[in-house]
Amino acid sequence: MNLEFLRSYLAVIRSGSFNAAARELGVAQPTVSQHVKKLEESVGHTLVLRSSSGCTIASKTEAFVRHAEALLRLADLAQNALHNPSILVGASSNIGTYLLQPYLKEFRDANQSRLALDVVLGPNPDIARKLEQGEIDVATMEWWDSRPGFVARTFRTEPLVVIAPPTHPWAKRSHISPAELLDQPMIGGELGTGTGRILQDILGSNAKHLRIVMSLGSTEAVKRAVRAGHGISIVFESAIADEVRSGALVVVPVRRAKIKKDLYVIHRRGLPQESIIVQFANGL
Amino acid sequence: MNLEFLRSYLAVIRSGSFNAAARELGVAQPTVSQHVKKLEESVGHTLVLRSSSGCTIASKTEAFVRHAEALLRLADLAQNALHNPSILVGASSNIGTYLLQPYLKEFRDANQSRLALDVVLGPNPDIARKLEQGEIDVATMEWWDSRPGFVARTFRTEPLVVIAPPTHPWAKRSHISPAELLDQPMIGGELGTGTGRILQDILGSNAKHLRIVMSLGSTEAVKRAVRAGHGISIVFESAIADEVRSGALVVVPVRRAKIKKDLYVIHRRGLPQESIIVQFANGL
DNA sequence: ACACGTTACGGCAACCGTAAGGATT
DNA sequence: AATCCTTACGGTTGCCGTAACGTGT
Numbered sequence: 001m002n003l004e005f006l007r008s009y010l011a012v013i014r015s016g017s018f019n020a021a022a023r024e025l026g027v028a029q030p031t032v033s034q035h036v037k038k039l040e041e042s043v044g045h046t047l048v049l050r051s052s053s054g055c056t057i058a059s060k061t062e063a064f065v066r067h068a069e070a071l072l073r074l075a076d077l078a079q080n081a082l083h084n085p086s087i088l089v090g091a092s093s094n095i096g097t098y099l100l101q102p103y104l105k106e107f108r109d110a111n112q113s114r115l116a117l118d119v120v121l122g123p124n125p126d127i128a129r130k131l132e133q134g135e136i137d138v139a140t141m142e143w144w145d146s147r148p149g150f151v152a153r154t155f156r157t158e159p160l161v162v163i164a165p166p167t168h169p170w171a172k173r174s175h176i177s178p179a180e181l182l183d184q185p186m187i188g189g190e191l192g193t194g195t196g197r198i199l200q201d202i203l204g205s206n207a208k209h210l211r212i213v214m215s216l217g218s219t220e221a222v223k224r225a226v227r228a229g230h231g232i233s234i235v236f237e238s239a240i241a242d243e244v245r246s247g248a249l250v251v252v253p254v255r256r257a258k259i260k261k262d263l264y265v266i267h268r269r270g271l272p273q274e275s276i277i278v279q280f281a282n283g284l
Numbered sequence: 285m286n287l288e289f290l291r292s293y294l295a296v297i298r299s300g301s302f303n304a305a306a307r308e309l310g311v312a313q314p315t316v317s318q319h320v321k322k323l324e325e326s327v328g329h330t331l332v333l334r335s336s337s338g339c340t341i342a343s344k345t346e347a348f349v350r351h352a353e354a355l356l357r358l359a360d361l362a363q364n365a366l367h368n369p370s371i372l373v374g375a376s377s378n379i380g381t382y383l384l385q386p387y388l389k390e391f392r393d394a395n396q397s398r399l400a401l402d403v404v405l406g407p408n409p410d411i412a413r414k415l416e417q418g419e420i421d422v423a424t425m426e427w428w429d430s431r432p433g434f435v436a437r438t439f440r441t442e443p444l445v446v447i448a449p450p451t452h453p454w455a456k457r458s459h460i461s462p463a464e465l466l467d468q469p470m471i472g473g474e475l476g477t478g479t480g481r482i483l484q485d486i487l488g489s490n491a492k493h494l495r496i497v498m499s500l501g502s503t504e505a506v507k508r509a510v511r512a513g514h515g516i517s518i519v520f521e522s523a524i525a526d527e528v529r530s531g532a533l534v535v536v537p538v539r540r541a542k543i544k545k546d547l548y549v550i551h552r553r554g555l556p557q558e559s560i561i562v563q564f565a566n567g568l
Numbered sequence: 569a570c571a572c573g574t575t576a577c578g579g580c581a582a583c584c585g586t587a588a589g590g591a592t593t
Numbered sequence: 594a595a596t597c598c599t600t601a602c603g604g605t606t607g608c609c610g611t612a613a614c615g616t617g618t
Contacts, residue, residue, distance in 0.1 A: 002287075056554055062560060271346075301598095302599095315583080
């Protein structure tokens with residue numbers, strides 16, 4: 001598939017004429033015919049319905065037009081990407097929302113150059129997929145399964161806390177025992193964040209008796225559910241600083257158990273040390 | 285820019301070696317050298333840092349790697365698009381959420397063929413941009429500014445209603461006069477939906493005295509804000525059927541004023557009548 | 569008859585592979 | 594010396610433009 005062919009093809013579709021397309025592109029008209037023909041041969045499908053009074057797209061090839069336009073647009077973007085350097089950071093929603101922001105500001109200030117620094121948030125599995133498919137340059141996540149071709153580093157070990165509404169009986173307790181977690185209805189956070197595994201470390205095989213009464217897509221939603229009295233939950237300590245200060249939520253310490261989660265920063269293997277990506281990852 | 289060159293380039297980056305890339309692609313090694321060189325010439329930038337012990341990407345070209353991978357992925361998608369026909373429908377959030385769903389089901393049932401029918405929701409201006417740039421095949425929106433190259437049709441005229449919380453003084457009124465709207469704090473919906481223009485039709489130049497106390501991104505958020513007593517609002521009648529039935533919101537009729545909004549379906553000009561897009565648009 | 573797209577064909581550039589040439593370890 | 598990438602070069606292919614050829618209005 002040749003991008004010039006696509007350009008001719010789209011010009012024909014837009015203008016409705018091989019002739020007009022040729023003028024628009026500044027080539028001879030038979031060249032456009034040839035381009036479209038070659039393109040049709042390469043995809044094995046008729047793309048343009050020829051007619052003396054205006055050419056149209058063939059039925060069921062609507063999606064191809066869309067993709068072709070996206071391809072040319074993306075080719076332009078790729079060119080620009082070299083003149084306006086940018087990196088795309090993927091982050092699990094929790095990390096991106098509560099932990100990454102100060103570092104982003106710091107990193108951007110340190111690289112005072114006009115570096116575009118974009119962040120995409122999403123569920124951990126989505127971020128992992130995006131990294132693997134090259135949609136993002138570097139990822140910060142709550143787990144990593146050491147896939148080949150990538151370098152992962154624990155950049156932080158973040159404490160987790162049990163939260164409850166201030167009206168909860170536990171609010172007056174100085175601490176609880178791990179086993180007591182099994183008695184309470186619990187709100188689960190976003191799936192695939194590895195919190196289940198951490199609870200297994202503390203509770204052993206009893207973990208399967210946890211009563212997860214609902215599972216919500218974001219920590220903000222979890223916090224609201226806990227405040228509404230639906231149950232307790234376990235979240236990043238840094239995610240509930242405001243609510244604890246205002247008294248909307250209380251933290252319940254768990255005896256003899258430091259609940260914490262390792263956070264990973266991951267990028268492709270084989271990047272040079274000077275790479276902005278490596279600098280971003282190492283600076284975390 | 286040549287897709288084969290990109291393929292060689294990415295193979296070099298992945299494997300860290302021109303030799304390995306050549307083996308992987310089943311071509312001679314100098315060919316890969318040539319590909320990378322040509323690519324670098326075409327973009328005017330060194331892309332690969334050569335070294336006897338593993339090649340790496342050049343600094344500040346991280347974004348180019350990402351784009352290159354996206355390009356090849358998209359080229360594959362374009363191919364598949366011909367074998368698995370699909371159309372992408374863009375819809376303003378309101379329409380997509382409250383009005384489009386029944387028709388989507390109906391249309392999909394009518395075209396029992398395995399047609400992929402995807403919908404992207406978004407603010408009206410975003411949808412318009414996506415349509416213009418060919419990211420979507422057909423759009424349903426709350427306005428249309430008759431841009432050239434597109435066909436628009438009013439597919440529906442949808443009534444709007446004034447909503448208030450059941451505790452509001454208006455809840456007991458049989459109707460209000462248009463001028464009374466100026467006295468009440470009002471919650472604005474998503475920007476760019478054309479509701480402002482409609483209020484101007486009713487209120488004339490007084491519309492500028494409306495007290496829009498907050499503007500929220502979605503009708504769901506607007507409904508919650510009204511229920512919480514932040515003010516009144518104007519929304520699609522069909523968006524609040526549930527809340528009216530349950531008594532969570534009340535509808536306040538406006539005397540001598542039919543508030544309604546024309547809804548448009550838009551697609552590229554020059555599609556054949558048999559096109560699935562045209563069928564979708566005409567069936568609405 | 570005219571306008572439009574297709575086919576035919578020749579010149580030229582681009583591409584690929586083989587072989588030889590540096591550079592680094 | 595071995596490995597790796599680059600350069601050089603010839604054969605082949607592919608691409609573009611001109612010109613001639615169908616076809617539908």
